Amino acid sequence: MPLVARYGTMRENSWLEEHRGGNVLDMVVENCLFCKIAAGVIPSKIVYQDQDVVAFEDINPQAPQHVLFIPRRHIASMANMTIEDGPVLAAIFMTAAKVARDLGIGESGYRFVANVGPDSGQSVFHLHFHLLGGRPMGWPPFPKK
Ligand code: 5GP
Ligand code: ZN
Numbered sequence: 001m002p003l004v005a006r007y008g009t010m011r012e013n014s015w016l017e018e019h020r021g022g023n024v025l026d027m028v029v030e031n032c033l034f035c036k037i038a039a040g041v042i043p044s045k046i047v048y049q050d051q052d053v054v055a056f057e058d059i060n061p062q063a064p065q066h067v068l069f070i071p072r073r074h075i076a077s078m079a080n081m082t083i084e085d086g087p088v089l090a091a092i093f094m095t096a097a098k099v100a101r102d103l104g105i106g107e108s109g110y111r112f113v114a115n116v117g118p119d120s121g122q123s124v125f126h127l128h129f130h131l132l133g134g135r136p137m138g139w140p141p142f143p144k145k
Contacts, residue, residue: 013040015049029074034126038072052088053095055131064134065103065110069096075127078116096131105133113141 016039028035036042037056038049044056047067058066071088075081081089093112100106110133115122 013046015046016040019051027073029126032074032126033124034068034070034128035074038070048095048099050091050095052091055095055099058130062130063132063137065100065105065132067096067099067103067131069099069129069131071127076125077122077127078114081127092129096129100131100133103133109133111137111141 028039028041033042037044038054044059046054046056048055049072052072053069054072055067055069058068069092071085071092073088075085096112097106100110110131112129112131114127114129
């Protein structure tokens, strides 16, 4: 069954239509939530996207500003990265710094973090970084005993 049929009609996403034609679904790893968000199959509030990077608002924000940054191409986790992933990683970090400035938290500051594995609470296994800001944050980021 073609992916388009399996996932139903793609939500309107003018950037994807303009830049990738009908091929975006080729990049979707089956059952990966963030691949589907990147492909526009699952709706999200996209903040920024280009051929390599997608940024969208977290559905359950933990700060006044909470944006997730992902590589468009599926990488399961930081633990699965290779040296070839270097350029997309640099693009993600530079994009996040620009989005932070655009959101007005470039000067006040922000946190940019990846959860990796069970102790961190990672719940989605497509590499992503959380941009959190808009309020003061504690450190370290776990409850005191
Ligand atoms: P993790 O816990 O893996 O570091 O982060 C996963 C994040 O994805 C969580 O902060 C969660 O709120 C967010 N999330 C889960 N499902 C969705 C969704 O369908 N849409 C959006 N925008 N964010 C999601
Ligand atoms: Zn994925």
